[in-house]
Amino acid sequence: MDCAIGLDIGGSKIAAGLVFEPGKCGSVTIRPSAPSSESEMYERVRECIGEVIAKSDIQLERIAGIGAGSPGLIDREKGLALFSNNLPWRSFPLSEKLQEDFCMPVLLDNDVCMASYAEWYHLGGKKNETFVFMTVSTGIACSIIHNGAFFRGAGMAGEIGMNVEEEDGDGTFIYRTLEELASGSAISEKVKAFSGKLIEEKMELFDYLLAGEQAKETEKMIARLAKSVYSIICTIDPHRIVLGGGVINRNRRLAAEICRALDGYRSLRNEPISKRISVSALKDTAGLTGAGLMLLHSLKE
Structure with a gap:
């Protein structure tokens, strides 16, 4: 077998492509997600894969299978997309449906694990x-990834976006998650408000936010993200941390500001904390690349 189909399912888009060793990808196709409909969401996934196959010149028998990354909680053994905040699927039999439609092996895992595998590899x-x-x-x-294998805990290790943050609401504390306060979803309305000006002036989003009226709120967002990275370092002391995802990939100023904030925290090592941090090399293709590679490597094993 020459390649696999890598599938990266997200709350805003679906990406699929052919993945070859040692991590090259081609025939990449992107479609918008349908987060309000279980059946429509799957139909868009199916169409995305079908388009990859249709526009490639590779024969079906040379495709080893489909590696699929989906957000949230996954039952890898049963091939179920159990739950995600950003998708309509609840115990959805994703692997079974893909196997029925495309007649090839399917490996399902969490989408962040897939991207992590690609960057690590x-x-x-x-x-x-x-x-x-x-x-x-x-x-x-x-x-x-610890000693070459995923550390999963009881199944949800790494869901750092669920960390509780405090906001002062006129004398009362409002408890919200990191994801609610600092994710792409959290800044989407701000982007809509001045997207035309950003395009006109060719400015990066965080350059604009930090220079404008929303600088204070933006600094809080950066501080929360930096604190979360610092908590990872203090808890498991990883050798490397790679920052990725759409917000990081499109806003390198954000990654630089996170590193700057981190270097203000205490470290027991005689070196800046940011020295072990880098940004995604594979950017938007990390998820589908990792999904395809994991499928290929699992078949070899």
Whole structure:
């Protein structure tokens, strides 16, 4: 088998493509998600995969299978998309439906795990280190690879976006999650308000936010993200942390500001905290690349 189909399902878009060793991808297709309808969401996934196959010149028998990444809680053994804040699926039999429609093996896992695998593999896939990939996108989450294997805990390790943050609401504390306060969804309305001006002036989003009236709120957002990265470092002391996801990929100023904030925190090592942090090398293709590679590598094993 020459390649696999990598599928990256998100709250705002679906991406699929052919994935070849050692991580190259082609025939990439992107479609918008349908987060309000279970059946329509799956239909868009199916159409996305069908379009990848249709526009590639590779024969079906040379495709090893489909690696699929979906957000939230996954039952990998049963192939179920159990729950996600950003998708309509509840115990949805994603693997079974894909196998029926495309007649090939399917490997299902969490979408952040798939992206993490791709970034880890791209950096050499070292099996004697602890590696963390953190995504800031429609949602916020991280994935941990320790000694060459995923650390999953009881099944939801890495859901850092669910961390509780406090907001002072006129003398009373309002408890909201990190994802509610600092994800792509949290800033989407702000983007809509001045997207025309950003395009006109060719400015990066966080340059605009930090220079304007919303600077104070933006600084709070950056501080919350930096604090979350710092909590990861204090808890598991990873050798590497890669920051990715749509918000990071399109706003490198944000990654730089997170690192600047981190270097103000205490460290027991005689080096800046930011030294172990980098930004995604694979950017928007990380999820589908990791999904395809995991399928190929699982078949070899």
